[in-house]
Amino acid sequence: MMDVENLGRKLVEKIESLSPMVENVARSLYEHPELGLEEVFACRKLVDILERQGFWVERGIAGMKTAFRAAKGRERPVVAFMAEYDALPEIGHGCGHNLIASVALAAGIACSEVISPEEAQVTWVVLGTPAEETIGGKIVMAEAGVFDDIDVAFIAHPGQRNSVGGASWASWPVEITFHGQASHAGANPQGGVNALDALVQAYIGIRNLRNSLDDSVRIPGVITHGGDAPNVVPDKTTARFSIRAKSSKYLEEVLIPRIRTFAEGIARATGTTLEFSHYEPLFRETLKYPQLQDIVERNWRRLGVEISRDDAGPGGGVTDVGAVTWRTPAIQIGFRIGDVRGHTREFAQATVSETGIQGALVAAKVLALSALDVVAERGIIEEMKRQLSAVQNR
Ligand SMILES: [Zn+2]
Structure with a gap:
């Protein structure tokens, strides 16, 4: 003893x-x-x-x-x-x-x-x-x-x-990138696919997801690349979101899939393609x-x-x-x-x-x-x- x-x-x-x-x-x-x-x-x-x-x-x-x-x-x-x-x-x-x-x-x-x-x-x-x-x-x-x-x-x-x-808390930050088609925004807007319009819709929509989620989630985000010149239809735009919740299970099974599905829907609706990745690992609670x-x-x-x-x-x-x-x-x-x-x-x-x-x-x-x-x-x-x-x- x-x-x-x-x-x-x-x-x-x-x-x-x-x-x-x-x-x-x-x-x-x-x-x-x-x-x-x-x-x-x-x-x-x-x-x-x-x-x-x-x-x-x-x-x-x-x-x-x-x-x-x-x-x-x-x-x-x-x-x-x-x-x-x-x-x-x-x-x-x-x-x-x-x-x-x-x-x-x-x-x-x-x-x-x-x-x-x-x-x-x-x-x-x-x-x-x-x-x-x-x-x-x-x-x-x-x-x-x-x-x-x-x-x-x-x-x-x-x-x-x-x-x-x-x-x-648990955290699993997300980066989303939309790929569109560049064109002259003045002379040929109809020839482009605007990746910024897609990103802005995704930003607003992802923020609004909070209305139907647990109180204990955080989904703040910023646009890290919004295009290069106003007279060119942006062909590539990127945003990062710091996604947090009390439980990693909720993050993995509910929150991240909801965000992903939403961003995919925007890509379909706007004719862009989506890249979805995590720029930091999953931090468990x-x-x-x-x-x-x-x-x-x-x-x-x-x-x-x-x-x-x-x-x-x-x-x-x-x-x-x-x-x-x-x-x-x-x-x-x-x-x-x-x-x-x-x-x-x-x-x-x-x-x-x-x-x-x-x-x-x-x-x-x-x-x-x-x-x-x-x-x-x-x-x-x-x-x-x-x-x-x-x-x-x-
Ligand atoms: Zn410390």
């Missing part, structure tokens, strides 16, 4: 002692922000630290050179802490992924030192997941099977409040695991932090963590680093503030204590996996 109380105390102490590392990682990534799939500095920095701590590291997994898997141990269950480290153009670490990396390292290192992989029969993994903001690196990793041998995965995202993690939420909530309280279980969160957010939750039990918690909102320069500054670093340390403690609980009560993993396969087969 594991002495959970005692191991928990040691985890908390160990993470306290990692405070300089947490700050150093947060600050150096803050000072060297890198865009998705270009996180060479960040990846090397994290891998160096993990190798010094005795982790065995595989780089370039899932075909992405800045993705990695660092592991200690050979037994099941395999428990992963996910790091992110990509920044945003212009505003650097305005989404705080530098702190996500700090938390994952602190939790992974503390667990691997306090809870021996051999004695506890567990494998501790720190997973380097690049390009969250762009291609959704975890979607690529999920498709490449990276999560198939991971039994539970944790991640902590900075924000305005401490939480057990909220819902995120985050599945909730109540068992993980209960454990996390208990550990926030244990650390003296009151949280609200009202985890509905603001609607419309999307994350590639959703893809992970469809492969293996996983949870993304939120931790507070101040009042500023994400995707701003002020938020980037908050990640290296005293409150930011303290927030990251508490989040690392919550994740490490929760991992300990999952490892100590093994039945939970089986229970969550049964829940997952029921959803997968729905």
Whole structure:
């Protein structure tokens, strides 16, 4: 039997002692922000630290050179802490992924030192997941099977409040292109097929689909190419729509087919031809695991932090963590680093503030204590996996 109380105390102490590392990682990534799939500095920095701590590291997994898997141990269950480290153009670490990396390292290192992989029969993994903001690196990793041998995965995202993690939406952006026939709009309009007229009708019609859809859909769009010159009948026009809904099933089975059928109808009516594609992958909604939420909530309280279980969160957010939750039990918690909102320069500054670093340390403690609980009560993993396969087969 594991002495959970005692191991928990040691985890908390160990993470306290990692405070300089947490700050150093947060600050150096803050000072060297890198865009998705270009996180060479960040990846090397994290891998160096993990190798010094005795982790065995595989780089370039899932075909992405800045993705990695660092592991200690050979037994099941395999428990992963996910790091992110990509920044945003212009505003650097305005989404705080530098702190996500700090938390994952602190939790992974503390667990691997306090809870021996051999004695506890567990494998501790720190997973380097690049390009969250762009291609959704975890979607690529999920498709490449990276999560198939991971039994539970944790991640902590900075924000305005401490939480057990909220819902995120499903998203599958669409690009539609109409091909017509160019002609002189003044001298020979009858010789053309106007691709812009088709696109404008499609734009209005797709927006109007909302009148007969669930309230919880978002279908904003823009025309990205509307023609070249007013005196030429446009022969090619393109629009992009950011399509979001609460459930990926609804997206796949109802919303996307409705939009597609509608656009095809416009093409037939206008004599144009339609190209229909997705310019980003399907981001699935985050599945909730109540068992993980209960454990996390208990550990926030244990650390003296009151949280609200009202985890509905603001609607419309999307994350590639959703893809992970469809492969293996996983949870993304939120931790507070101040009042500023994400995707701003002020938020980037908050990640290296005293409150930011303290927030990251508490989040690392919550994740490490929760991992300990999952490892100590093994039945939970089986229970969550049964829940997952029921959803997968729905
Ligand atoms: Zn983010």
